[in-house]
Amino acid sequence: MPALREAQTYVACALRDGPMALPGALFAGDARRILLAMAAHANTISHGRLVALEDSFTATRRALGEAAFNQLTRAYIEAGLGLDGQLNDIGHAFPDWLEAQGQGAALVAIARFDLAFLRAHHCRDAAALTLSDLPDDADALMALPLARHPAASAHALTPILLDAIEQPDWSGKAAILITRPDVAVRLFPLGVAAHDAWGVLAEPVTFAELCANLGVTHDDAAIIPAIIELVRAGALQLGTQP
Amino acid sequence: MTTLADHVRALPPRAGIGLKPQHYALLLDGLSDAVRPFWVEIHPQNYFRDGGVSRHWLERVADALPVSFHSTGLSLGSAGGPDMAQLDWLARLIDAVPASSVSDHISWSRTAHEYFPDLLPIPYIQASLDQMAASVGQVQDRLKRRILVENPSRMLAYQGDSWEEPEFIARLCAATGCGLLLDINNIVVSATNIGIDAQAYLDAIDPVLVGEIHLAGHAVEQHDVGPLAIDDHGSAVGEICWALYTDYIGRAGPIPTLIERDNDVPAYDVLVAEAQRADHVLCATKECADHVLTATEHCLASAA
Numbered sequence: 415m416p417a418l419r420e421a422q423t424y425v426a427c428a429l430r431d432g433p434m435a436l437p438g439a440l441f442a443g444d445a446r447r448i449l450l451a452m453a454a455h456a457n458t459i460s461h462g463r464l465v466a467l468e469d470s471f472t473a474t475r476r477a478l479g480e481a482a483f484n485q486l487t488r489a490y491i492e493a494g495l496g497l498d499g500q501l502n503d504i505g506h507a508f509p510d511w512l513e514a515q516g517q518g519a520a521l522v523a524i525a526r527f528d529l530a531f532l533r534a535h536h537c538r539d540a541a542a543l544t545l546s547d548l549p550d551d552a553d554a555l556m557a558l559p560l561a562r563h564p565a566a567s568a569h570a571l572t573p574i575l576l577d578a579i580e581q582p583d584w585s586g587k588a589a590i591l592i593t594r595p596d597v598a599v600r601l602f603p604l605g606v607a608a609h610d611a612w613g614v615l616a617e618p619v620t621f622a623e624l625c626a627n628l629g630v631t632h633d634d635a636a637i638i639p640a641i642i643e644l645v646r647a648g649a650l651q652l653g654t655q656p
Numbered sequence: 657m658t659t660l661a662d663h664v665r666a667l668p669p670r671a672g673i674g675l676k677p678q679h680y681a682l683l684l685d686g687l688s689d690a691v692r693p694f695w696v697e698i699h700p701q702n703y704f705r706d707g708g709v710s711r712h713w714l715e716r717v718a719d720a721l722p723v724s725f726h727s728t729g730l731s732l733g734s735a736g737g738p739d740m741a742q743l744d745w746l747a748r749l750i751d752a753v754p755a756s757s758v759s760d761h762i763s764w765s766r767t768a769h770e771y772f773p774d775l776l777p778i779p780y781i782q783a784s785l786d787q788m789a790a791s792v793g794q795v796q797d798r799l800k801r802r803i804l805v806e807n808p809s810r811m812l813a814y815q816g817d818s819w820e821e822p823e824f825i826a827r828l829c830a831a832t833g834c835g836l837l838l839d840i841n842n843i844v845v846s847a848t849n850i851g852i853d854a855q856a857y858l859d860a861i862d863p864v865l866v867g868e869i870h871l872a873g874h875a876v877e878q879h880d881v882g883p884l885a886i887d888d889h890g891s892a893v894g895e896i897c898w899a900l901y902t903d904y905i906g907r908a909g910p911i912p913t914l915i916e917r918d919n920d921v922p923a924y925d926v927l928v929a930e931a932q933r934a935d936h937v938l939c940a941t942k943e944c945a946d947h948v949l950t951a952t953e954h955c956l957a958s959a960a
Contacts, residue, residue: 415779415781415814415815415816417735417783418735418778418779418781418783418784418787419735419736421735421779421814422734422735422764422767422776423767425776426767426770426772429772430770439815440814440815441812441813441814441815442813442814442815442817442850443812443813443850444881446880446881447849447881447882447884448812450811450879450881450884451811451812451849451884452812454811454884454886455774455776455811455812458773458774458886459772459773459774462773462774463773466773497770497771498769498770498771499741499771500701500704500729500742500771501701501771501773502701502702502704535708535709535710536705536707536708536709536710537705537706537707537708538705538706538707538708539707539708539712540707594708594709597709597712598709599709
């Protein structure tokens with residue numbers, strides 16, 4: 415019997431590289447049963463990782479088809495990515511890895527959408543700004559600091575993303591917004607002005623600064639409805655006072 | 657709103673079920689039903705987040721029922737010690753949500769650089785005992801409470817084991833003050849795979865050590881070299897498992913019992929009906945009404 419650490423290293427190598435890494439004197443019993451048991455452990459581990467990736471990237475899987483998705487997720491695992499932490503975070507590097515593999519930008523965008531959806535689901539709770547939080551006084555409104563809600567993200571719409579999330583009615587829209595202002599994750603289609611407003615909010619700004627930024631490229635009549643669109647969706651929170 | 661008392665309440669010696677996301681609302685809606693689980697169990701790793709949808713539901717459930725935290729990722733048997741990141745998360749979760757019981761496994765799941773989503777066996781030798789005892793001690797110190805360790809389902813036995821599994825468990829409990837989460841299905845699986853005697857195994861387990869029992873189903877593959885039992889928690893509890901359980905409870909008295917199902921999870925009513933079968937076994941014991949292992953007698957009675 416080798417030392418404990420050595421024994422576990424042998425087993426880990428065998429699970430990764432196959433049973434040739436196992437010393438003959440480690441396990442008791444018939445060699446064929448030992449191989450069978452090691453294969454069963456390897457299958458359990460592989461299955462757990464692949465299912466976790468399936469559960470995390472549902473839209474990506476739908477877009478790619480099952481066979482191509484399975485091929486890519488197996489390659490991702492064989493590349494050793496995401497294997498050091500919990501299963502529910504195994505896919506954190508998957509979109510970047512897809513990009514590095516030369517997969518198309520549209521597919522990478524779907525994977526980023528899936529990851530953002532998952533992160534919204536698990537994001538820390540935070541109070542979303544509501545319409546009733548907006549001051550009636552114009553000066554106070556203009557001075558209101560705004561920031562993105564931590565669970566929210568926006569994703570430029572492409573035909574392949576529309577198909578993957580099964581929302582064909584949103585085809586004229588600029589982007590999809592993911593929010594979780596309360597217990598449920600929600601999707602909203604965003605118009606061009608609201609999407610641009612979201613872009614400005616990459617850094618916290620006041621209401622007045624947001625309006626001024628949007629005024630460069632949009633009619634005055636479109637600015638307030640675009641901000642209201644984000645507030646109604648639960649995509650914003652109060653920023654910190656300057 | 658939970659109270660301070662909720663943080664120390666023990667699991668009732670009745671039947672519980674594993675809490676699944678698809679059952680959150682059904683569970684909360686059915687709390688006043690005559691047939692219902694008396695407690696639930698979670699895998700805390702599924703809630704290792706600062707907030708979110710799952711945490712919201714867990715907090716609501718924990719307000720209504722005792723919750724057992726059955727960890728799968730501390731890797732107590734790793735030569736390098738327990739997974740400290742997971743232990744930190746577990747401590748944070750327990751600070752936020754009351755845990756009536758905390759448990760993990762006699763197994764290992766990680767090396768320094770890789771996490772294996774499986775429960776891999778350890779040899780029953782002095783070095784493993786020392787290492788497991790150190791890890792359990794570390795966890796108990798961090799959580800400021802005693803924990804339960806679950807007997808593993810095994811497909812492999814190491815050469816040169818110094819003790820049979822029940823003896824290893826007894827030594828581990830004696831060394832650390834931890835209790836045992838007795839998984840009877842795991843004993844049936846190990847009996848199929850490595851030829852242990854399930855009845856003799858149970859006869860060797862002192863009920864005073866047992867804080868919780870797991871019942872589950874498993875799959876069996878037929879091979880040229882004989883059957884291989886896979887502990888997949890993917891089917892109803894088998895009759896051999898029920899018979900061993902009934903016999904053990906008849907001897908030990910009522911012990912909190914979980915119907916464990918992680919794959920092919922059935923409808924909520926089906927799961928609760930299976931729990932009710934366990935509850936009938938528990939309530940058939942003459943000690944049921946008196947909770948034979950009282951708060952002062954039980955292995956988890958005093959703080960670690």
